Amino acid sequence: MPLIFRNIVTKAFDTDPTGVNVFYQKTEQLKAYDIYERYELLQRQVYTHLVHDMYASVRKEMSQLITSFMPKGKLVLELGCGIGHELYEISKAYPFEYYLGIDSSMRFLKSAQKFFVDGEKVTFELGRYGLDAQSFQFSGNSSLNFCLADAEDLPLTNDSADLLMHYFLFDRVSNPELLIREIRRVLRPGGVCICATPFNFSSLDNRNLYGDPQKLKGLFRQFDMLPISPEIVIPVEEALDIAGNKIVWNTHLFAFRKDV
């Protein structure tokens, strides 16, 4: 376990046999209520990210943002990292020391660990998408670390992250205000937060409070984080099958910096 990780965590954790660091007890009942613990959702992540590279266009825009506003430092944090593909791509492209992915799905995190830390060959049945079974293997990277933790109550010290990103999470959490409060707390002064969201809220209350770019920017401003680039809107295509069916997510990309 690298020293940098020991130095930034504020809560006790266990490391499960697969290597995922577990910061809270997720009972079988909690897992049963969480759609992101379902195998079908894992297959969907694998198909959209590893077969189709759904975020290639977002990554291109993001790399321009990072190159323009590159915060020098050690730690990249991704909240709601899913199966960890974007964090892995960042680790290949930018020389930080340590990359921490946080999610609330144990199933996603275990896959992230296998793919991107252990470099294990993993085979998936993808018949529902019209494909034969597919195998994936990446070169493992031990500077990545995956944790089961709550993005609205992060087990991390203040001012610890240099770059923080979250894709398709803002509209999924139960309380976006808590999320942004935590982002401000764990980002170091001058640190950068990159956020991609299609504003596809699951709760009407959250949609009313935070459901457009002005409201999102207002929320970041409330926590002293100001935009450092014009908002970018990208149509992100999520392939549904080999017949060419797809969903188009009208994705808004923002970059904010925490006040020095």
Ligand SMILES: C[S@@+](CC[C@H](N)C(=O)[O-])C[C@H]1O[C@@H](n2cnc3c(N)ncnc32)[C@H](O)[C@@H]1O
């Ligand atoms: C729509 S998925 C997006 C996953 C990935 N970022 C992507 O864009 O493909 C939302 C992710 O956020 C995670 N999540 C939802 N609420 C969370 C919370 N409070 N803390 C940590 N992760 C959370 C889910 O488990 C899921 O992996």
